[in-house]
Amino acid sequence: MVLVVLLALASCGGGAPQSLTSSATAPPSGTITVFAASSLTDAFRGVGDELTGRYPGAHFIFNYGSSSTLATQIINGAPADVFASADDPSMKKVADAGLVQGSASVFAANRLHIAVAPGNPKAIASLADLARRDLVVVLAAPSVPAGRYALDALGKAGVALVPASQELDVRAVLNKVALGEADAGIVYVTDVTSAAGRVAGVDIPEQHQVVARYPVATLRDSRRGSLSSLFVEFLLGPDGQRVLASFGFTRP
Amino acid sequence: MTSEPIPRPFAVLAACAAALFLLPLLGLLLRFPWTEAVGALTSPEILTAAGLSLVTSISATALSIVLGVPLAMVYARARFRGLRVVRALTTLPMVLPPVVGGVALLVAFGRRGIVGQFLDSVFGIRIPFTTAAAVLAATFVAMPFLVLTVEAGLRSMDRRYEEAARSLGAGRWMVFRRVTLPLVAPSLYAGAVLCWARALGEFGATITFAGNVPGSTQTLPLAVYLALETRPEAAIALSLVLLLLSLVVLVALRDRYLPTS
Numbered sequence: 001m002v003l004v005v006l007l008a009l010a011s012c013g014g015g016a017p018q019s020l021t022s023s024a025t026a027p028p029s030g031t032i033t034v035f036a037a038s039s040l041t042d043a044f045r046g047v048g049d050e051l052t053g054r055y056p057g058a059h060f061i062f063n064y065g066s067s068s069t070l071a072t073q074i075i076n077g078a079p080a081d082v083f084a085s086a087d088d089p090s091m092k093k094v095a096d097a098g099l100v101q102g103s104a105s106v107f108a109a110n111r112l113h114i115a116v117a118p119g120n121p122k123a124i125a126s127l128a129d130l131a132r133r134d135l136v137v138v139l140a141a142p143s144v145p146a147g148r149y150a151l152d153a154l155g156k157a158g159v160a161l162v163p164a165s166q167e168l169d170v171r172a173v174l175n176k177v178a179l180g181e182a183d184a185g186i187v188y189v190t191d192v193t194s195a196a197g198r199v200a201g202v203d204i205p206e207q208h209q210v211v212a213r214y215p216v217a218t219l220r221d222s223r224r225g226s227l228s229s230l231f232v233e234f235l236l237g238p239d240g241q242r243v244l245a246s247f248g249f250t251r252p
Numbered sequence: 253m254t255s256e257p258i259p260r261p262f263a264v265l266a267a268c269a270a271a272l273f274l275l276p277l278l279g280l281l282l283r284f285p286w287t288e289a290v291g292a293l294t295s296p297e298i299l300t301a302a303g304l305s306l307v308t309s310i311s312a313t314a315l316s317i318v319l320g321v322p323l324a325m326v327y328a329r330a331r332f333r334g335l336r337v338v339r340a341l342t343t344l345p346m347v348l349p350p351v352v353g354g355v356a357l358l359v360a361f362g363r364r365g366i367v368g369q370f371l372d373s374v375f376g377i378r379i380p381f382t383t384a385a386a387v388l389a390a391t392f393v394a395m396p397f398l399v400l401t402v403e404a405g406l407r408s409m410d411r412r413y414e415e416a417a418r419s420l421g422a423g424r425w426m427v428f429r430r431v432t433l434p435l436v437a438p439s440l441y442a443g444a445v446l447c448w449a450r451a452l453g454e455f456g457a458t459i460t461f462a463g464n465v466p467g468s469t470q471t472l473p474l475a476v477y478l479a480l481e482t483r484p485e486a487a488i489a490l491s492l493v494l495l496l497l498s499l500v501v502l503v504a505l506r507d508r509y510l511p512t513s
Contacts, residue, residue, distance in 0.1 A: 066481070068481040068482070069480075069481055071481075072480055072481050072484065136363075136378070136381070138381075138463065141464060141478055143478055143481045143482045144481075163465075164381040164463065164465065165380075165381045165462075165463025165464055165465050165469070166463070166464045166465065166466070166470075167463060167464060168459060168464060168477070168478070172459075176463070179358060179362065179364065180362070180363055180364040181358065181362050181363055181364075181380050181381075
């Protein structure tokens with residue numbers, strides 16, 4: 001009885017039932033849910049707008065979070081159609097659970113940046129500066145991709161640092177810097193781009209740089225397989241790459 | 253006591269309501285990692301988080317008693333313009349999403365906050381990312397539970413005992429300590445336990461205002477959230493422990509929430 005009620009409610013979650021694209025000629029329509037790394041927040045809003053502009057019947061619901069949290073949610077049965085992760089391990093967790101349709105493709109790359117207050121009042125020039133005692137530095141938690149990448153970069157630069165806080169995802173790091181609670185944080189280049197005006201970015205030289213690779217996959221339990229594939233193909237194609245590039249992502 | 257007949261649709265809906273609460277509990281029990289639980293629960297980071305949770309929740313409760321009892325007294329007995337508005341505003345955290353509370357605390361006590369910038373520039377005190385911030389966040393969300401409970405106790409007590417004590421020459425402080433406080437003790441006890449339980453479960457305001465710092469702001473709920481990503485069995489074990497703790501709170505307050513017949 002309860003199950004019936006819950007299933008009825010759950011099926012309402014994806015919006016009103018809409019016709020599935022059954023043939024290649026019919027325009028894609030329906031609603032799919034995309035689980036995406038929080039660093040993709042702005043870029044995917046752009047991707048979604050572009051796709052909905054082309055196919056008015058197609059709608060995209062985005063659920064952003066740290067890739068590791070999203071992977072856990074998918075493995076525990078969250079109704080996702082597409083998963084876009086900020087690292088391979090999170091995608092591998094989902095693939096190992098047998099939930100990926102086909103295989104994952106890397107669709108974007110991202111570099112690390114040091115986010116600082118606009119105008120860089122504390123004159124932060126390098127990763128080594130982050131160890132200065134007068135600075136409040138926040139990182140993402142080590143269980144989150146951005147946190148692990150940040151530790152890798154600090155390791156390459158030989159910098160030992162105790163962060164003031166280990167935030168739950170990379171957007172939380174960005175926000176702590178934007179609010180002025182932290183003097184610096186290690187985020188992605190794309191985060192600095194999307195928060196332009198509220199934070200400034202300090203480049204990290206090539207030898208200390210860690211490149212984040214973003215794999216995407218459609219999920220086995222997707223009930224809108226063709227629309228999910230369309231979303232992934234768009235990301236991998238030239239138009240999707242153009243949108244991603246405009247938000248600061250690079251080609252994989 | 254005999255059971256009255258319950259209309260069938262009501263019985264079905266009531267069963268659904270009960271299942272909503274019982275199924276997650278059942279899930280935790282069925283998935284409880286018995287073999288790994290001891291190891292998961294005694295790992296250094298969990299023990300650190302547990303110790304910190306005890307410190308912050310008890311500190312928040314103590315702070316709530318020291319500040320909240322006088323506030324309850326004002327609400328129960330004082331009359332001035334704007335009292336109702338102030339009372340409503342201080343009760344707000346009970347219904348406010350905790351993350352909003354965290355943002356509000358940041359703009360007040362953060363480094364650039366309206367109070368925080370003076371604390372930083374004049375005294376060199378920075379609250380965010382410290383245990384003090386975790387205590388402040390917990391107090392912010394939990395104190396209203398104590399204030400409302402104690403206020404209700406003060407309103408329902410028999411004032412004649414205070415008047416009698418006063419007429420016999422007792423000073424105000426003596427009356428409060430020897431007459432008022434013992435009379436509202438049950439409310440104070442219930443309010444303190446509720447406040448402590450709410451402080452112990454605090455997540456949203458803490459992560460927003462105090463951040464996630466192992467050893468100084470990473471309390472048990474934050475540890476559960478992070479553990480779910482890397483060590484799900486630890487998260488489940490911890491969840492059941494916190495659930496049992498909540499059950500103890502409920503039993504301790506049974507006179508209030510579990511009326512017998």
